[in-house]
Amino acid sequence: MSWQRLILRVNLTTQKCHIESLNMDWAQQYLGQRGLGSKYLFEEMDPAAGALSAENKLIFATGPLTGTMASTGGRYSVITKGALTGAIACSNSGGKFGAELKLAGFDLLIIEGQSTRPVYLSIENEIVELRDASHVWGKTVWDTEILLSADDSLLKIASIGPAGENLCRFACVVNDRHRAAGRSGVGAVMGAKKLKAIAVRGTRGMLCDDNSHACKEIFQSINNRLTNQQGYRRNGTLAMMDITNSFGSLPTRNNQQVQFEQAAKINAEAMQTPNRNGHTNLVTNAACFACTIGCGRICKIDPAHFSIKDKPQYHGASGGLEYETAYALGAACGVADIDASTYAGFLCNEYGMDPISLGGTIAAAMEMFETGILSDTDTGGIKLEFGSAEALCEITELTAKGEGFGQQIAMGSKLLTKKYDCPELSMSVKGQEFAAYDGRSMQGMGLAYATSNRGACHLRAAPYGHDFKSTDIQGKAEVVKISQDEVAFIDSTGLCLFTGGSGWSLSDYCELINTVCEGVWNEQRVIETGERIWNLERQFNLQAGLGKKHDTLPRRILEEPAKSGVGKGLVNKLGEMLPEYYRLRGWEEDGRPSEETLKRLGLKYANQY
C-alpha cells in the first residue's frame, strides 16, 4: 500500500538518526502529508515553544499518493511552528524531492533538536547519515545543489540559502532549484537548526496495491479526467492576473489600490510577447513529478536588462514568475518591469526567500518611505518608491544577503511596521503577508485570510468562484468553511491543489485514495478528515497563544473602501461573517472549538489555554 509505514527521525542535538514505524492509527485519521505531519508536530512539541528554538520540530511529510503515477503525485509539505507567524506552518512543494523521499522508503522525516555546526542529511534508501556542511554553509541554493550532487547527479536536494541561514523570517526551503516550501518561514527554522540541506536518493519503490496492473489502469483512467489543463499549461498561474485586475481584486501598492494600471506589462501575455530587443521572457513550461498539467514557467531575463547585464550567471533560463510572484514583486510594489520582477524572483529561488512575503514587506516599506516614516538614511540611500524597478532589485539583493536595510526587510512586514510604529501598514494576518487577492471585492477571501491557520493565504480555502459571482456575504462563511476542510484533505494526499481546478472532483480523489490506502475513503470521511486536520491546527495555534483576536484583517481592508472595480466602495465585512463561520465550525463565540466538536472529530478536549 502507498504508506511506506516508516518514519526517519533525526536528532540534531545528539546527531543520531533512526527509523521507526509509522503510527497507522494516526495515518487512518490524518491520512498523510499536511494532516499526518501536523498530528506528529502537535503530539511531540509544546506549541508555546519558540519557533527558532531547539524545541521546535521540522517535519517533511509525504502523502499516500506521493511517488505514485497519479497526476501531480509528487508533493510534500514542511510542517513546523512558523518563524514568520508563530502559528502552525505547513508549506507545500512540488518538484521531484518529495517523490524521491517517499521512494527512499519514508512517509515522514522528523527533524528535532539543534546542531552546533552546519550539517546536511544524506539519505540513500535506509542508509542515513548526517554530514558536515561547512563547505556549503553560506552558499546559495543553486550552488549547494551543484556541490552536493557533484558525485551523484540523481540526488534530489532540498536546502536553504543564505536567507535561511541568516534567519530571515520568510526564508523558505527550496528543492529542485526553483520549487519551494515557501510560506511562513520554514527555512528559518531549518537555518536555526543549522541543517543546510537534505540530499536523498530513493530506489526502493513502493507497492500501490496487490494488483499493480489494475492500479496502473485506475491511475490512467482518473488522470484522463483532468480535461481542463490547457489554461494552466498555456499561461501558468499568471492567467489569473487579467482576471483579478479586471475584477478589482489585484492588490496594488500595498493594497492602496485594487487594480494595477500597468498590469498588461507583467501579465501572461507580456511574458510571451517579445520586447523591443526581440527578447521573450517565457522560454517554456515545466511540470513537477508525475504532473500532467505543467503550469510551471521557465523564463529568461533579457541579457540587456539593467538587473543582469553585468551578471552572466543570470543569463540562463530558470524558474519564472507565477501569479503570486508577479503580484508581490510587481503590482504590490507598483513595478511594471517583468524582467526586474523575474530577477527578484530568481533571487528568491537562489537565496531561499518567499517572494510573497518579500514583496509584501517591500510594499509596506515603500509606503513607509513615501509617507516619510522611512528616510534615505534608514534605507541606506535607496529610494524605496512605488514603481521603482531599481529599488526592487537592490532591496531584494540586500535582503537575500542579509545586508543593510535588507536586514530589516527580512523581519517581515509585521515586525518592520511595528518597529516604526505603523502596524496598520502591514498587509498581513498572523504576521504573514497577503496573497494576490484583495478581501474587499472578494469578501470570502478576506474571511479565508482572517481564519487561515497559517496566516494570510490563498491556498487554505477556495472561495474564488463564489467571490467572483457576488460580493454579497450571504453564504461566504459556509463556502470558506467547506473548502478549508476539502483543501486540508487534498493537502494530505500528496497531490497538487490545481488538480481541483483542472477537472477532478471529490469523488476522483476518493477513488485515488481508495486505490492505495486501506479502509474505505468516501466523501464524508475525507471531508471529516479535513475538518479534523483544521481543528487540530486550531488547537496548536490556541496553545501557541493565537486565538480570536488574531482572526482579523488589517485596518485598511476593514475600514478603507476599495477605490475601483467590482468592489468599489466596499470594505470587508469580517465582523458579520466571523460569528457565522465560528458557528458553522462548531466553535464557541470566543473562537475555541467546542467540547462537542472536538469529541465528534476524535480530538482531545483541552481548552484550558
Added chain:
Amino acid sequence: MQISIKLLGELHQYLPANGEFNQSKLNIPTGLTLQKILSQLKVPDDLDFILLLNGSLMQEQEYVNITPKSGDEIIIFPPIKGG
C-alpha cells in the same frame, strides 16, 4: 457597431478568428443582447463563467435584457482557482 471582448483563462478558445491572445474587437448589430453575443461567440450555454460589462459584474438573468453600446467592453472568465 464595435465592442471589445476579452476571453480570459480557458475561454480564449472562443475568441473570433481575428482575436489576439485573449482579446478582440467584435462588430455587432445595435441592440444585440449579451445572450446573443455569447451565442455568436459560441460560448456553450452550460459553461460556468463570470461576465463583466465595463467593469461591472453582470448576473446571468440580466444577459437576456442588457444590450451593450458601441465601445463597451465585455470581459468573460471562468471561476478558476488561484495559484
